[in-house]
Amino acid sequence: MKKEETVNFFVSEAKKDFRIxxxxxxxxxxxxxxxxxxxxxxxxxxDEEFVLNQLKKLKENQEAxxxxxxxxxxxxxxxxxxxxxxxxxxxxKFLKGYVxxxxxxxxxxxxxxxxxxxxKTTQDEFGFGTFSTNTSRVPKNPFDNERSCGGSSGGGAGxxxxxxxxxxxxxxxxxxxxxxxxxxxxxxxxxxxxxxxSRYGLIDYANSLDKIGAIGxxxxxxxxxxxxxxxxxxxxxxxxxxxxxxxxxxxxxIGVIKELLDSADPEVKKIIQEKxxxxxxxxxVEEVSLPLNFNYSLPTYHIIASSEASTxxxxxxxxxxxxxxxxxGKHFDEYFSSIRSEEFSEEAKRxxxxxxxxxxxxxxxxxxxxxxxxxxxxxxxxxxxxxxxxLLISPTMPIISPKFSEISTLSPLQNYSTDLCTIPVNLAGLxxxxxxxxxxxxxxxxxxxxxxxxxxxxxxxxxxVMQ
Amino acid sequence: xxxxxxxxxxxQSNAQANARPNAQSNTKSNTQSIxxxxxxxxxxxxxxxxxxxxxxxxxxxxxxxxxxxxxxxTDDTMVEPxxxxxxxxxxxxxxxxVLNEKAVELATKIGLALNCTIxxxxxxxxxxxxxxxxxxxxxxTQYEIPIxxxxxVDLSEGKRIRIKRAHIEWDPAALIHPEGMGKSNYVLIDxxxxxxxxxxxxxxPDLESPAQAREFLGVLENILSYLSVLKPNTTMKAxxxxxxxxxxxxxxxxxxxxxxxxxxLSYELLRQRKEVSLGNxxxxxxxxxxxxxxxxxxxxxxxxxxxxxxxxxxxxxxVNLPEEYVNEIKENLPELPNQKTKRYISEYGLPExxxxxxxxxxxxxxxFDEIVNTNKSIDKKISARILTREVMSVINHxxxxxxxxxxxxxxxxxxxxxxxSGMVSDKNVKQSIINYISxxxxxxxxxxxxxxxxxxxxxxxxxxVETILKNNQKAVDDYKSGNxxxxxxxxxxxxxxxxxxxxxxxxxxxxxxxxx
Numbered sequence: 002m003k004k005e006e007t008v009n010f011f012v013s014e015a016k017k018d019f020r021i022x023x024x025x026x027x028x029x030x031x032x033x034x035x036x037x038x039x040x041x042x043x044x045x046x047x048d049e050e051f052v053l054n055q056l057k058k059l060k061e062n063q064e065a066x067x068x069x070x071x072x073x074x075x076x077x078x079x080x081x082x083x084x085x086x087x088x089x090x091x092x093x094k095f096l097k098g099y100v101x102x103x104x105x106x107x108x109x110x111x112x113x114x115x116x117x118x119x120x121k122t123t124q125d126e127f128g129f130g131t132f133s134t135n136t137s138r139v140p141k142n143p144f145d146n147e148r149s150c151g152g153s154s155g156g157g158a159g160x161x162x163x164x165x166x167x168x169x170x171x172x173x174x175x176x177x178x179x180x181x182x183x184x185x186x187x188x189x190x191x192x193x194x195x196x197x198x199s200r201y202g203l204i205d206y207a208n209s210l211d212k213i214g215a216i217g218x219x220x221x222x223x224x225x226x227x228x229x230x231x232x233x234x235x236x237x238x239x240x241x242x243x244x245x246x247x248x249x250x251x252x253x254x255i256g257v258i259k260e261l262l263d264s265a266d267p268e269v270k271k272i273i274q275e276k277x278x279x280x281x282x283x284x285x286v287e288e289v290s291l292p293l294n295f296n297y298s299l300p301t302y303h304i305i306a307s308s309e310a311s312t313x314x315x316x317x318x319x320x321x322x323x324x325x326x327x328x329x330g331k332h333f334d335e336y337f338s339s340i341r342s343e344e345f346s347e348e349a350k351r352x353x354x355x356x357x358x359x360x361x362x363x364x365x366x367x368x369x370x371x372x373x374x375x376x377x378x379x380x381x382x383x384x385x386x387x388x389x390x391x392l393l394i395s396p397t398m399p400i401i402s403p404k405f406s407e408i409s410t411l412s413p414l415q416n417y418s419t420d421l422c423t424i425p426v427n428l429a430g431l432x433x434x435x436x437x438x439x440x441x442x443x444x445x446x447x448x449x450x451x452x453x454x455x456x457x458x459x460x461x462x463x464x465x466v467m468q
Numbered sequence: 469x470x471x472x473x474x475x476x477x478x479x480q481s482n483a484q485a486n487a488r489p490n491a492q493s494n495t496k497s498n499t500q501s502i503x504x505x506x507x508x509x510x511x512x513x514x515x516x517x518x519x520x521x522x523x524x525x526x527x528x529x530x531x532x533x534x535x536x537x538x539x540x541x542t543d544d545t546m547v548e549p550x551x552x553x554x555x556x557x558x559x560x561x562x563x564x565x566v567l568n569e570k571a572v573e574l575a576t577k578i579g580l581a582l583n584c585t586i587x588x589x590x591x592x593x594x595x596x597x598x599x600x601x602x603x604x605x606x607x608x609t610q611y612e613i614p615i616x617x618x619x620x621v622d623l624s625e626g627k628r629i630r631i632k633r634a635h636i637e638w639d640p641a642a643l644i645h646p647e648g649m650g651k652s653n654y655v656l657i658d659x660x661x662x663x664x665x666x667x668x669x670x671x672x673p674d675l676e677s678p679a680q681a682r683e684f685l686g687v688l689e690n691i692l693s694y695l696s697v698l699k700p701n702t703t704m705k706a707x708x709x710x711x712x713x714x715x716x717x718x719x720x721x722x723x724x725x726x727x728x729x730x731x732x733l734s735y736e737l738l739r740q741r742k743e744v745s746l747g748n749x750x751x752x753x754x755x756x757x758x759x760x761x762x763x764x765x766x767x768x769x770x771x772x773x774x775x776x777x778x779x780x781x782x783x784x785x786x787v788n789l790p791e792e793y794v795n796e797i798k799e800n801l802p803e804l805p806n807q808k809t810k811r812y813i814s815e816y817g818l819p820e821x822x823x824x825x826x827x828x829x830x831x832x833x834x835x836f837d838e839i840v841n842t843n844k845s846i847d848k849k850i851s852a853r854i855l856t857r858e859v860m861s862v863i864n865h866x867x868x869x870x871x872x873x874x875x876x877x878x879x880x881x882x883x884x885x886x887x888x889s890g891m892v893s894d895k896n897v898k899q900s901i902i903n904y905i906s907x908x909x910x911x912x913x914x915x916x917x918x919x920x921x922x923x924x925x926x927x928x929x930x931x932x933v934e935t936i937l938k939n940n941q942k943a944v945d946d947y948k949s950g951n952x953x954x955x956x957x958x959x960x961x962x963x964x965x966x967x968x969x970x971x972x973x974x975x976x977x978x979x980x981x982x983x984x
Contacts, residue, residue, distance in 0.1 A: 102560070238784050316605060360779050
């Protein structure tokens with residue numbers, strides 16, 4: 002990676018000459034408008050005035066912000082993360098009109114470091130999806146507009162791939178929503194250890210799984226943003242109070258997850274295999290196996306995620322925020338049912354029903370509670386491997402980005418299965434990255450690397466070798 | 469009322485119901501007839517071989533400065549509706565709860581005082597149900613592992629009521645029906661109390677009568693007062709569960725106050741007896757208590773237990789209370805009613821009855837303790853008697869709240885000193901207390917002085933008695949020949965002479981001893 006291509010370089014230059022900030026921001030704004038006009042749909046909400054106001058403020062307070070690590074850097078934010086004064090809908094029509102009265106902690110952190118909030122990037126509704134197709138504004142892959150950006154942080158990854166200017170995206174991953182789209186769009190996705198980054202201000206999908214992270218054109222940019230947004234936050238009880246500081250860490254031994262490599266499409270497997278052969282020059286690479294995760298992580302994930310999601314979405318009843326319907330002549334039960342029937346997408350309803358079932362009395366033991374126990378076993382399996390290996394690697398996605406026409410023919414089960422590689426690490430709350438490993442049919446193929454809890458810097462060092 | 473007459477009453481009311489055409493459908497007159505009979509029923513009474521099982525779920529507000537999961541204030545006096553809210557207690561998307569540690573401390577105190585096991589590792593759960601007063605449509609509460617469980621409370625007659633569990637949860641909003649319940653075609657929601665910390669205390673179904681349930685609530689409230697853990701000026705609310713003869717359980721929701729709980733249960737007891745005697749099966753259901761009519765009304769049938777789909781609240785982490793933390797709270801628990809009762813008896817020689825009455829009222833014991841602190845050598849028995857008899861009889865008679873009556877222990881000390889020196893009659897003591905609490909509120913001693921009700925120190929009662937005896941030889945002779953009335957006559961003369969300030973007992977004693 003050339004130093005000139007990193008945001009760090011931009012920031013040091015911008016501090017010397019504010020015109021660099023202005024020029025970059027104006028170029029980025031033009032790109033946003035261009036992509037919006039072309040229907041590439043990377044942004045759910047873009048308000049030029051909102052952006053220019055921040056630029057104006059930064060210009061007036063340059064001195065005070067000169068130490069900012071993101072001085073003048075446009076930062077786009079996944080729609081599910083609250084930005085004060087900017088409509089935040091988590092990609093759902095149910096939350097149309099919801100303008101948060103507070104900034105998510107990650108957003109305040111970005112502002113403190115001189116970053117400029119660019120807008121809200123598109124995603125699957127509430128993060129429910131792998132292709133960013135479960136929403137009204139479907140982002141299109143920059144490499145082939147017939148194909149998906151991946152999901153659920155699709156808009157952010159798509160824009161990272163298309164922009165020729167300095168910009169980083171705040172994404173969010175529950176079951177692979179950062180790594181997946183990063184892989185499909187050929188950019189760097191960095192998902193931290195669960196609890197590293199405050200979730201305060203994140204519109205929850207599944208709270209015990211949700212991790213805010215970063216998507217950038219390169220690992221340096223993603224790591225820089227992750228450093229800024231991480232750290233202690235008293236507003237999030239699950240925050241572990243460990244700030245991530247970008248640094249190198251030695252990586253010697255790497256395990257290739259056999260089951261995941263073998264499950265990939267031949268074209269994907271070939272590219273990853275080639276990359277692995279190159280990596281052997283730098284690291285000891287061995288084949289490893291994760292049979293429990295391979296067999297049980299998908300159902301475990303979907304039961305836990307849906308159970309949590311179905312209670313999170315109980316909040317939405319058209320009463321206090323978002324869409325309001327006509328209450329005339331309706332008992333509150335009827336009102337809640339009618340507006341929830343109208344406003345939730347089919348996928349949201351599917352997950353609410355699945356999650357509600359899994360936690361119903363009579364089934365709760367067999368599904369929800371059992372999944373919680375299985376989850377512990379799955380984490381143990383990872384931890385055992387990390388006693389021997391610094392990192393584990395696999396393809397990020399078993400396929401290259403599919404065409405929209407192909408996606409529409411997938412059954413829900415086939416659809417969920419495409420997350421096979423990213424689900425286990427997310428269920429275990431492990432930090433992971435997706436880095437481009439090459440191209441197949443001109444579409445990017447991502448390699449995923451996973452480290453043990455809090456060892457993000459091993460991923461950083463590894464990614465720099467990869468790049 | 470005897471058991472037999474109670475049974476007769478039941479038969480009678482059944483006969484009435486049967487005599488009326490379409491009695492079953494005519495629920496209004498049915499409920500009225502029971503309500504009327506309710507007045508005559510002693511809630512203590514029990515039918516032969518009848519098994520009454522009552523269990524209570526009591527909700528009370530914990531006295532914390534801020535809400536359970538956010539930093540909003542809990543001081544809701546004189547504030548506009550919906551002014552004590554933030555994104556957390558309004559359940560805004562993106563907001564997250566953070567546990568108020570003070571609530572945990574208070575709940576731990578309660579658990580320990582109720583002889584519970586404290587679960588050092590516990591967590592919070594989401595209880596999901598859709599209702600307009602619940603901002604997120606799930607309540608953050610405790611399910612599998614409550615902070616405290618398996619305790620007990622002892623009642624006056626030695627009856628032990630087992631405490632199943634005590635857990636922490638947040639309160640929903642207040643629903644306001646502007647024109648009264650069921651009359652408005654809209655409701656207003658006030659979120660000021662959304663997120664207030666509640667303790668829910670659940671008993672085992674050990675209570676055997678509505679009166680016992682009332683007694684339990686009183687004993688419980690007293691313990692909680694000793695602990696100073698409850699938000700001031702709030703009432704405990706109870707969900708009352710009752711079944712007879714192992715029939716289905718009926719739950720009466722949200723009954724506010726002790727006497728209402730007793731009334732609701734008494735009514736429900738009669739209603740269930742009547743159903744059973746008609747050969748009907750008691751349906752498992754949830755009922756509401758109408759305090760104005762004194763009747764319970766069906767809210768909904770309960771075929772099965774409610775299904776709230778509990779999950780661990782993934783926004784909150786497991787709480788781990790260190791051993792030392794719990795031990796420290798345990799060591800610093802204040803003296804509780806039973807301990808105090810025993811100490812008053814052993815240390816001050818109070819009669820058990822007086823000690824129990826005193827200790828059953830936290831405010832009263834505070835006054836008593838201050839009296840003793842003011843004058844260590846004060847007569848404790850008389851002090852206790854003044855508080856438990858004279859003060860409480862005025863409070864009860866005038867339906868006052870002892871909390872709101874300003875009683876200066878120093879004034880009571882002065883009064884007791886007068887009583888001990890025999891300078892005031894019981895009747896005047898009573899008058900001075902009535903005036904102190906319900907009259908012009910001048911101090912009892914001032915009142916006695918102002919109205920010349922003290923036996924002047926200049927008057928030698930012995931001398932007065934001797935003079936009276938000397939001047940009424942006939943009455944003395946009559947008394948000596950067995951006419952008891954003469955004693956009263958002579959005492960009257962002494963009282964007149966002392967303008968009623970002398971203690972009648974003392975006068976009688978003196979008269980008798982001088983004549984014998």
